Amino acid sequence: MEDYIVRATAADDTVRAFAIRSTNLTAEAREIHHTFPVVTAALGRLLSAGAMMGSMMKGENDKLTLQMKGDGPIAQMTVTADSHGNVKGFPANPSVDIPLKRAGKLDVGGAIGKGIFTVIMDLGLKEPYNGQVEIQTGEIGDDLAYYFTVSEQTPSAVGLGVMVDTDSSVKHAGGFIIQMMPDVAEETIEALEAKLSGADPVTTMMDKGMSPEDILEYYLKDLGLKITEKQPVRYHCGCSKEKVAGALATISTDDLKDLINDGEEIEVKCYFCNSAYKFSTAELEEMIESR
Ligand SMILES: [Zn+2]
Numbered sequence: 001m002e003d004y005i006v007r008a009t010a011a012d013d014t015v016r017a018f019a020i021r022s023t024n025l026t027a028e029a030r031e032i033h034h035t036f037p038v039v040t041a042a043l044g045r046l047l048s049a050g051a052m053m054g055s056m057m058k059g060e061n062d063k064l065t066l067q068m069k070g071d072g073p074i075a076q077m078t079v080t081a082d083s084h085g086n087v088k089g090f091p092a093n094p095s096v097d098i099p100l101k102r103a104g105k106l107d108v109g110g111a112i113g114k115g116i117f118t119v120i121m122d123l124g125l126k127e128p129y130n131g132q133v134e135i136q137t138g139e140i141g142d143d144l145a146y147y148f149t150v151s152e153q154t155p156s157a158v159g160l161g162v163m164v165d166t167d168s169s170v171k172h173a174g175g176f177i178i179q180m181m182p183d184v185a186e187e188t189i190e191a192l193e194a195k196l197s198g199a200d201p202v203t204t205m206m207d208k209g210m211s212p213e214d215i216l217e218y219y220l221k222d223l224g225l226k227i228t229e230k231q232p233v234r235y236h237c238g239c240s241k242e243k244v245a246g247a248l249a250t251i252s253t254d255d256l257k258d259l260i261n262d263g264e265e266i267e268v269k270c271y272f273c274n275s276a277y278k279f280s281t282a283e284l285e286e287m288i289e290s291r
Pocket residue numbers: 237238239240270271272273274275
């Protein structure tokens with residue numbers, strides 16, 4: 001089954017909604033970064049959030065970055081997404097092993113800890129939009145809902161989940177975002193709140209065979225759900241030797257000269273996909289000359 005995002009509206013366009021199946025891309029992230037289960041869950045949730053928020057952007061070259069910086073053992077996670085269904089990310093520490101919160105429940109909040117959640121949107125304007133909120137629970141869904149409500153003044157319900165199997169593989173990953181537009185009616189909010197309070201977690205729904213469409217149907221059927229778009233989504237880096245060379249620009253000329261004097265080619269790895277790019281001493285010398 002493929003990963004994809006659906007967009008929808010309900011209640012005469014006073015509600016907009018997104019849902020994602022992100023099982024494959026979360027599995028790919030796990031493979032690239034060799035994440036332990038709790039990090040697989042944390043990164044998968046943030047990737048799902050990033051992919052859905054990426055699909056909210058309209059511009060061809062718009063770019064979204066989500067960053068969670070906490071005092072928990074993961075320390076930091078970064079996810080970037082575009083408006084075409086491409087998403088990627090990495091954790092600062094992929095090898096986190098902490099006790100379960102309760103039977104079968106990975107402690108994502110404990111692995112993230114307290115800190116700052118940052119959203120950066122580069123919409124091609126002079127300055128990128130930059131929103132920051134304090135991490136609420138570190139469970140990511142809660143933090144995203146808090147961000148939308150406080151920073152974008154858009155009350156939102158967010159569900160994000162990753163079900164990690166006993167062999168540490170990704171069984172299900174997905175999520176939804178349901179947002180209230182400014183002219184939403186009180187009874188719409190109440191109807192939605194009633195649905196939310198009795199709902200299973202996203203991954204339980206997926207385990208029952210529910211698709212992203214089914215999940216939105218569950219919440220919004222009675223409110224006149226209209227699915228408006230379906231978009232494929234994937235883990236995709238798109239790095240190149242040129243882009244990685246940009247990272248070398250932060251190394252001082254003296255340090256580069258030291259590397260050259262060592263006489264060996266150097267290898268630079270992309271944080272997002274672990275691709276390795278080699279730079280010969282001749283290429284490093286060229287870099288110094290072009291400064
Ligand atoms: Zn890469």
